[in-house]
Every structure is written in C-alpha cells, then in structure tokens.
Amino acid sequence: MDKASIIGCLEEIAVLLELKGENPFKFRAYENGARALETLEENFETLIDEKRLTDVSGIGAALAEKIETLYKTGKLDYYDKLKASVPAGVLEMLEVPGLGAKKVRVFYEKLKITSLEELKEACEAGKIAELPGFGAKSQDNILSGINHLEAYRKRYMWATVEPQVEAVLTGLRALPEVELAECAGSFRRKLETVGDLDFLVASEAPEPVMDWFTRMPEVEKVTGHGTTKSSVRLEGGLQMDLRVVPKAQFFFALHHFTGSKEHNVKMRQRALSQGFSLSEWGVKAVHEDHPAPIQEVDSEEELFQLFGLHYIPPELREGVGEVDYASHDALPKLVKPEDIRGVFHNHTTASDGKNTLEAMVAEAERLGFEYLGIADHSKSSFQANGLSEEKLLEQLKAIRKLNASKQYKTHVFAGVECDILKDGSLDYEDAVLEELDYVVASVHNALTLDEAAMTRRIIRALEHPCTTMLGHLSGRLLLKREAYTVNIPKVIDAAIANKKIIELNASPKRLDMDWRYWHKAADRGLLCSINPDAHSIEQLKNYRYGVYCARKGWLQKCSVFNARPLKEVSAFLRG
Numbered sequence: 001m002d003k004a005s006i007i008g009c010l011e012e013i014a015v016l017l018e019l020k021g022e023n024p025f026k027f028r029a030y031e032n033g034a035r036a037l038e039t040l041e042e043n044f045e046t047l048i049d050e051k052r053l054t055d056v057s058g059i060g061a062a063l064a065e066k067i068e069t070l071y072k073t074g075k076l077d078y079y080d081k082l083k084a085s086v087p088a089g090v091l092e093m094l095e096v097p098g099l100g101a102k103k104v105r106v107f108y109e110k111l112k113i114t115s116l117e118e119l120k121e122a123c124e125a126g127k128i129a130e131l132p133g134f135g136a137k138s139q140d141n142i143l144s145g146i147n148h149l150e151a152y153r154k155r156y157m158w159a160t161v162e163p164q165v166e167a168v169l170t171g172l173r174a175l176p177e178v179e180l181a182e183c184a185g186s187f188r189r190k191l192e193t194v195g196d197l198d199f200l201v202a203s204e205a206p207e208p209v210m211d212w213f214t215r216m217p218e219v220e221k222v223t224g225h226g227t228t229k230s231s232v233r234l235e236g237g238l239q240m241d242l243r244v245v246p247k248a249q250f251f252f253a254l255h256h257f258t259g260s261k262e263h264n265v266k267m268r269q270r271a272l273s274q275g276f277s278l279s280e281w282g283v284k285a286v287h288e289d290h291p292a293p294i295q296e297v298d299s300e301e302e303l304f305q306l307f308g309l310h311y312i313p314p315e316l317r318e319g320v321g322e323v324d325y326a327s328h329d330a331l332p333k334l335v336k337p338e339d340i341r342g343v344f345h346n347h348t349t350a351s352d353g354k355n356t357l358e359a360m361v362a363e364a365e366r367l368g369f370e371y372l373g374i375a376d377h378s379k380s381s382f383q384a385n386g387l388s389e390e391k392l393l394e395q396l397k398a399i400r401k402l403n404a405s406k407q408y409k410t411h412v413f414a415g416v417e418c419d420i421l422k423d424g425s426l427d428y429e430d431a432v433l434e435e436l437d438y439v440v441a442s443v444h445n446a447l448t449l450d451e452a453a454m455t456r457r458i459i460r461a462l463e464h465p466c467t468t469m470l471g472h473l474s475g476r477l478l479l480k481r482e483a484y485t486v487n488i489p490k491v492i493d494a495a496i497a498n499k500k501i502i503e504l505n506a507s508p509k510r511l512d513m514d515w516r517y518w519h520k521a522a523d524r525g526l527l528c529s530i531n532p533d534a535h536s537i538e539q540l541k542n543y544r545y546g547v548y549c550a551r552k553g554w555l556q557k558c559s560v561f562n563a564r565p566l567k568e569v570s571a572f573l574r575g
C-alpha cells in the first residue's frame, strides 16, 4: 500500500474509533500519525526500510507496526475488524456535509439511527432538532445535505448521458492541443447505468484543455482543477472527470480508466505472472534482470498483445472470464448494430403508440429494415388502450393489405404484446392468437406475486403454443422500479425447453433481460430478440441500446433472432 492510501486508512481508523466512543487519546493518536506522514520530510520508503518510523514525532511503536503491516501487506486485521463492527450506513452519514464522527455518534446512540434514510426520516419528523446541541437550523442543514447527496450520488441511464458525452468529445477534439480524446469508464463499457463520466485526453499542453473543460457552460461547480486531472459537476448533478496524459501513456490510461476494476485486477495478475507490472502509467519489468521495459503502445490492441491476449472489446471488460477467453483466442465475435435486419415489439396509435402503422412502416423502410413487427397492447392493458378482439383483427387485416400493396419494401409482421394474466393464461382466445404471425407475452399487472407464483405464471405463458417470445422478463425500470421477484434461471430453462425466444427489451429504461444472464443462456441454445419496444418512430432506433447490452452478454449474431434474414424469420414464425 502506498503512503497516500496508508494516510487514508489511519484517518478512517480515527473516525471509526471516535464513532465507537473510544477515548479521545486513542483516536487522536491515529489523526496525529496521519498528519505526521503527510508532512514527512524524509523519504517514506527509506524510513520503513531502515525501521526508523518511530523517529518521526507523532508515531509511536504500536502505530509504526501497523503502518509497516499496511505498507508490506496492504491489509490490517485491526482495521478490518474495526470497520466490520460499525454498520455501513453509519459511515455513509459521514458523507453529509457538516457531519463528523461526533455528531453521527449522537444519532447512533440516542436515536439508534444506522442509515441515511433513517436520518432523513428523523429530520423530517423533527427528532434531530430536539437533540441536545442541535436545533431547527442544523436539522434543516442536515436535511438539505442529504437531499444534495442523493441527487449527486445518483446514477444515469446510459442513453441519457450519451448526447452529453458526444458534445464534450467533439469540443475536446476540436482543441488544437488535443491529440486523442475518449470517454472511458462505465460509459465506454456500455453499462446500463453510469455513475460519473471519465474523460481522457492525450496532450502535451494540459492547461488550455483543462481551462476549456472547466469553463463549459453546463458546469455548475468546478470540484478540481489541476494539470493532470480536473473535475466538474453539471447542473443536475452529473460529475465528469478529465485526465490529461502524454500520448505515450494514453492507451495504458485508457485501458485502466475503462475498467472495470475487476477486469483490471485480472489484467494486472496476468501481467505479474509474466514478470510485468501494469498500471495507468504504463508497463515495466518487475525485476531489473528482465528485458528492458516497454515504453509505448499505439493502440489498446497492442497493449493486450503485450500479454499474449486478443483484443477485448470494452463491453466485455467486466472481469467475468474475458481475460482467460482472450488468452485462448476464444472470445465471441459479438453482434453489431449493423447485423440487425428488423425489429419486433412495436406499438402504434391503435394502442399507446404515438405514430400510425403506416408512419412506423415508412420509418422502418427508411432505416433499411427488412421487416417490422407490430405488437400493440392486448385488451387487459386498458391503461395502455389495449386492443379488443375486433380491433386486433382489424389491424391484422390492415397489415395484410399493406404487405400485399407492396407500397413499402419492409415486410410487416402482425403480432400482439399479449398480457400474461395473473394465472399465466394469455389475454385472448387461442383462435384469435392463431391468426397472428407472432405473440410477445408480457407481464403488466399483478406485479407483487411471490417468486414461486410469478415464476409459475411466466413459465405457463412460455408453454402456451401461441407464444413466440417473452417480453421484458423482469419488469424492471432502471433507477425507478425494481424487477418483480421471479426466478430468472427457471424461466430461461423453460424458454429453452419450449423453444421460445426471450426478448432483450432495448428501451434504455429497461434493457431487460439483463445482460448478465445471456452468455450462459445463449450457450445453452436460447434465442434472443432485440426489441426496441418503440412507442414512436424515433424509438425504433432504440434497438441500438439493446445491441450494446447483447454485446455485454457475449451474444453473437447467430443467437439473435432479428439478425436473421426475412426468409428465415418467416419460416421460424410459421413453424
């Protein structure tokens, strides 16, 4: 562990001790130790090597021992135990501006508050103002501090930040000092939600780049401004970091800050096993007698090659085996947006869509789709203006007529998004469903069934001969509504056994079934349909977000139903 991390650890021990109500002498010893390390005049490593830490004023024998242990092993039992003895929520309260260990301890001891939510409730109920040493004013401050924290802590849907990222990258790349610019982090890995944005620039002249970044009109607050790193917070709370490095370091830094942390751990282990240490700065030999350090790579491909690895696309860098696969040249050839030939599960004005059937088909043709599947809501979804039998059959006729007219190059499939009723039956008689080209079966009501009942319900729908595919399996709305309780592996088993497709709902709010399940399921033969769930012509393009998640789920073209040509898709739907 390096000096800065050790200082952080000592500071945290001091806080933990104070939280626990320990003797002030005890926690001040750690505070003083941290200060002493911070203001050290001699070289820290030398002091440790020569066992002279105790010479430093403020560091006694017991503390010196702990510092040495941290330095050598990166771990400290004492710290781990101490940390485990305090509820995580109590530590979270320390992040509220103006709250220190002393105050938090009062909440903990007097009101048994162990989380931010409980603290918020106590403020709202006026209980904090009644505590000795607090008043209405400090209670208000704490409450607004919590509200800010919640706003700034929040995550964002990937698609929400995309325009922002494009704008910043365009701006950065237009600066004459900028050689290369990328957005790394979870954004580059196409994670369904992102916490903050991590920009990276290669430049020999960081100052003007940092000046541009910190002066962007959307910036609400500059939280850091340096020559290697600056940080800003935008209106609405989104945080952005910018790091500027020399070109020679760029691809190492890009790889490091793309992450994920878990991926980086695996990469560093592999590097070490080959005698190299890999970091955001570059790569160097661990031992002097090793070949000369490698100074530069011109791409991430070359970086991976250094360690005998094939290129790992950012979407796969989640530390779930990708490094192993890359070492055996066994990574999948991932599906691409261009592979998609048509889309299913789209709504029109017949139910709750914004555009007519004709408008949707015209747009599908413009986008170059070979086919378009229309699946409006079924009759039980009255809140979404679900179709009666007559309306559905009317729409079916209109679609047949449109296809026969050859007015558009895009073929239209007539389907429905059929509600899965509480008992697992479908929302229309079989005779009606059999008229259609396909059926997307989805759960829209009775969301609070217990896991066993919900799982049985969905499996029953999958066993229905008219069901083609399962819509938005978990019902989650990202950052808004949790998935309903359902046993996903069992549902996957049933889909495979009954030769049914599972949708990857590509609405940026859903991205459901979650990418984490796809790799294993597809290996076992599950077919995926990447469906935009479009309620307007603009949303037809949302299939792109589904493709990104499909890639995170290791999906290849052959596992994606709507990457197949019209002829094959028609044959599948007929059979």
Ligand code: DGT
Pocket: 184, 185, 186, 187, 191, 193, 194, 195, 196, 197, 198, 256, 257, 258, 259, 260, 261, 264, 265
């Ligand atoms: P986010 O922002 O929560 O959506 O997720 P990320 O992955 O963008 O995480 P962030 O912004 O904290 O850091 C960006 C990348 O930097 C992360 O994916 C890997 C790298 N990184 C950050 N902190 C560490 C660390 O402590 N250890 C390692 N190995 N890598 C780190």
Ligand code: CA
Pocket: 185, 186, 187, 194, 195, 196, 197, 198
């Ligand atoms: Ca990030």
Ligand code: CA
Pocket: 185, 196, 197, 198, 241
């Ligand atoms: Ca970050």
Ligand code: ZN
Pocket: 417, 442, 444, 471, 472
């Ligand atoms: Zn739906």
